[in-house]
Ligand code: PRP
């Protein structure tokens with residue numbers, strides 16, 4: 001069964017509290033999401049394999065370690081996942097970026113797919129699926145199914161805030177996938193919004209409401 005990691009680092013929690021505040025504007029919201037994504041990816045990648053290499057410093061030759069194994073791919077779920085990409089790329093600049101376009105039908109809460117473009121070698125990469133909100137889990141689960149249909153099986157899900165319902169859904173549908181979140185909130189409301197959450201992440205990020 002996939003593991004669920006909840007990051008209780010003080011910096012992450014502090015920045016997330018500012019993001020939750022409804023008076024925080026789009027500019028600050030965007031900057032904070034980027035910063036938290038960067039802090040999270042530091043931990044998300046903790047178990048990536050490394051190998052020895054030889055380096056000549058100005059003083060002498062030495063043996064040191066570099067990343068080995070699979071290269072990383074980043075897959076934001078449009079739109080709100082876009083807000084996490086730059087933070088991840090700051091730490092893993094060589095990562096390729098794929099995009100999956102999904103929106104949640106406001107009536108049925110079911111994900112509707114409208115776009116998919118992945119790097120050609122995605123199946124050989126360690127993929128980080130990015131979306132700030134894991135609510136019912138429908139969007140994340142559909143995105144992961146989508147990747148698996150394209151032969152991608154090394155997948156980690158990275159969310160800012162999750163509802164227990166969303167975590168349960170992804171764990172049930174994709175027991176092989178680890179989930180990394182900055183906070184697990186109380187519940188969903190009748191409109192499928194996370195409580196207390198931070199509202200509509202896409203709208204707050206892009207100033208569309
Ligand atoms: C939000 C969010 C997730 C989805 C989560 O996107 O960014 O993708 O809802 O909900 P779920 O877990 O119940 O599927 P939204 O559909 O609002 O689209 P947007 O990113 O384009 O605003």
Ligand code: URA
Pocket residue numbers: 080133135192193194195197198199200201202
């Ligand atoms: N999507 C959001 O942007 N926010 C929520 O609380 C739930 C789904």
